[in-house]
Amino acid sequence: MSETPPVVYMDNNATTKVAPEVVAEMLPYFSELYGNPSSMHSFGGQVGRTLATAREKIAALIGARPDELLFTSCGTESDSTAILSALQSFPEKRHIVTTRVEHPAVKNLCEHLDRLTGHKHRVTQLPVDRQGMLDLAQYEEALADDTAIVSIMWANNETGVIFPIAEMAALAKKRGILFHTDAVQAVGKVPINMAESGVDFLSISGHKLHAPKGIGVLYVRKGTPFVPMIIGGHQERGRRGGTENVAAIIGLGKACELAASRLEEENSRVRALRDRLEQGLLAAVPSSMLNGHPEQRLPNTTNISFEYVEGEAILLHLDRYGICASSGSACTSGSLEPSHVMRAMGVPFTAAHGSVRLSLSVYNSEAEVDFVVEKLPGIIAKLREMSPFWQTAHKGATGGASCKCACS
Amino acid sequence: MWDYTDKVRDHFMNPRNVGEIEDADGVGEVGSLACGDALKLTFKMGPDGRIADAKFKTFGCASAIASSSALTEMIKGLNLDEAAKITNEDIAEFLGGLPKEKMHCSVMGREALEAAIANYRGIPLPLAEGEVVCECFGVTDLEVRRAIKESNLKSVEEITNFTKAGGGCGKCHDRLAEILREEQQTGAGTQQIIPDQRGKRLTNIQKIKLIEEVLEREVRPALRKDGGDIELIDLDGDFVTVSLRGACGTCKKSQTTLKEYVEKKLREQVLETLVVEEAK
Numbered sequence: 001m002s003e004t005p006p007v008v009y010m011d012n013n014a015t016t017k018v019a020p021e022v023v024a025e026m027l028p029y030f031s032e033l034y035g036n037p038s039s040m041h042s043f044g045g046q047v048g049r050t051l052a053t054a055r056e057k058i059a060a061l062i063g064a065r066p067d068e069l070l071f072t073s074c075g076t077e078s079d080s081t082a083i084l085s086a087l088q089s090f091p092e093k094r095h096i097v098t099t100r101v102e103h104p105a106v107k108n109l110c111e112h113l114d115r116l117t118g119h120k121h122r123v124t125q126l127p128v129d130r131q132g133m134l135d136l137a138q139y140e141e142a143l144a145d146d147t148a149i150v151s152i153m154w155a156n157n158e159t160g161v162i163f164p165i166a167e168m169a170a171l172a173k174k175r176g177i178l179f180h181t182d183a184v185q186a187v188g189k190v191p192i193n194m195a196e197s198g199v200d201f202l203s204i205s206g207h208k209l210h211a212p213k214g215i216g217v218l219y220v221r222k223g224t225p226f227v228p229m230i231i232g233g234h235q236e237r238g239r240r241g242g243t244e245n246v247a248a249i250i251g252l253g254k255a256c257e258l259a260a261s262r263l264e265e266e267n268s269r270v271r272a273l274r275d276r277l278e279q280g281l282l283a284a285v286p287s288s289m290l291n292g293h294p295e296q297r298l299p300n301t302t303n304i305s306f307e308y309v310e311g312e313a314i315l316l317h318l319d320r321y322g323i324c325a326s327s328g329s330a331c332t333s334g335s336l337e338p339s340h341v342m343r344a345m346g347v348p349f350t351a352a353h354g355s356v357r358l359s360l361s362v363y364n365s366e367a368e369v370d371f372v373v374e375k376l377p378g379i380i381a382k383l384r385e386m387s388p389f390w391q392t393a394h395k396g397a398t399g400g401a402s403c404k405c406a407c408s
Numbered sequence: 409m410w411d412y413t414d415k416v417r418d419h420f421m422n423p424r425n426v427g428e429i430e431d432a433d434g435v436g437e438v439g440s441l442a443c444g445d446a447l448k449l450t451f452k453m454g455p456d457g458r459i460a461d462a463k464f465k466t467f468g469c470a471s472a473i474a475s476s477s478a479l480t481e482m483i484k485g486l487n488l489d490e491a492a493k494i495t496n497e498d499i500a501e502f503l504g505g506l507p508k509e510k511m512h513c514s515v516m517g518r519e520a521l522e523a524a525i526a527n528y529r530g531i532p533l534p535l536a537e538g539e540v541v542c543e544c545f546g547v548t549d550l551e552v553r554r555a556i557k558e559s560n561l562k563s564v565e566e567i568t569n570f571t572k573a574g575g576g577c578g579k580c581h582d583r584l585a586e587i588l589r590e591e592q593q594t595g596a597g598t599q600q601i602i603p604d605q606r607g608k609r610l611t612n613i614q615k616i617k618l619i620e621e622v623l624e625r626e627v628r629p630a631l632r633k634d635g636g637d638i639e640l641i642d643l644d645g646d647f648v649t650v651s652l653r654g655a656c657g658t659c660k661k662s663q664t665t666l667k668e669y670v671e672k673k674l675r676e677q678v679l680e681t682l683v684v685e686e687a688k
Contacts, residue, residue: 115609206410290410308441310444310467310468311469312469313468313473316420318469327445331435336445336568336572336575337444337544337576349441349442355443384428386465386467387465387466387467388465388466388467389446
């Protein structure tokens, strides 16, 4: 294959294409409209007015008030800001409830809180079942008098499994506990209405919904105690210092407007494409299985395990066809164990190393789906032919082989 | 994305000698599904006492498959004594290098080769013995010691890259550091040990104790020669407050002593991030 094949992009949970409409909207703010929105002159002031419009569009997508949003640099910053704010607002409360399947932005932060704050914290990481679902009764039991904040993702990035955020936020509210949700995978894919929700903090990441990288939003419900993480100028009414990333905010405004108009398509056409892809692959490849709840799921995501093969090898073969996907295998992450989400779900290790995530967007076509369904089964068959575990007995008992892997 | 060489990509995309020799003379199996990679190597001896054919089956990532393919190409035509000399470094070199996090793939190749040769010769493998250091991946101290010697490893992180030991729960990091120290003392003896900073943090009390030890053992004797002395006043996080006494208290060069000598010593022997300041 001498020519580079056209890209078949099915890794939209990692990042998305910036919508052409978004690029067009942003361009003037890199060139002629370079003013600082905080300036007193009208040259800068006009930028400030556009920012206000963008803020309204973003707020509209999630049913929030514009003054409940603050702009950050990314989803991770939004997560950190929310959790650290809650801990500082209630310094006597040293307990956090979260899950074992959170994104590292929340999971690793919670595991390093002691070092960050200089205090001891208790972190309850709720388990999930084989389908990646939480147990509400177990959640309610975990809430304690000294719980400062709950941080639970709206939808899981690896499996697309959606958690019952409304119910969990309501239960937290009843106990007077703040509730944060990392909704970077959910915004734009499922309807969200903060006006009718008990959520106090919600994180958004621009590049997950066809806006550029480098822009995030933290929703802070009006009246929620708040302590800023980045202190500087008066931007964002003192809640987040630093000159606004003007072009990106304007881009995100446009992306949210597009997302609102495409929500219906995400849940009909994109969902149908995903189902076609998923059913096609599960039917064509023996010893393959779906990871995650079949219904309680984002419309764009599928995560399939192909037993007895390793994920990185699958991805590199897909790459040759221009197909972009990701895997929960150990080798793709640089760590030696498969993804924490697969382990938390108890996916058997015969399957965890061979998990592949395909995540679609409105830019995918039926032809692309059919192309993947055509190519992927052959790749799996080729790798299985090479695998000592496929239809042969492998005794494996010498050297580093007496492996009692923690991933089982 | 991993930065694989063209040769790794070639051996991954077009692996040589895939399969299993039916009536093989030597069979070596290492790894497991749980570990994320496994290799079954089979070879057939020729009438001339040389390896006539070799085949592999591998479950694993691109570098595991490429290492296996390379291994089969390398051993064909060798007699067993020559083959036994092949190290994991040789396999990596044949492929134009491997990312350091993937060196364990070449180690797996060498282990499979050893197992296959031992199987042919009908002798047990010495590496199956020893104390299991890493329970997650079932790695013994003998394997770790051997990797340290052969590949000149200098940190716990490198041990993990080469043997997988310590790549799971991380509980064995202290033990790995200990083995590293032992090996380096018996070995060249001059190498500097790079302490493992992953997931390990000294408590304030541990810091104070270590600082006091270094001050007593090295710093005070040196300062006393010039009629000076030093006292540890306080510790706040990584900020060490000291007071210079005697001749040091009035010496114009005391700031230089503090930063260039005291701070340097403490950073070397206690914690890299320490900052030494004089009490006001």
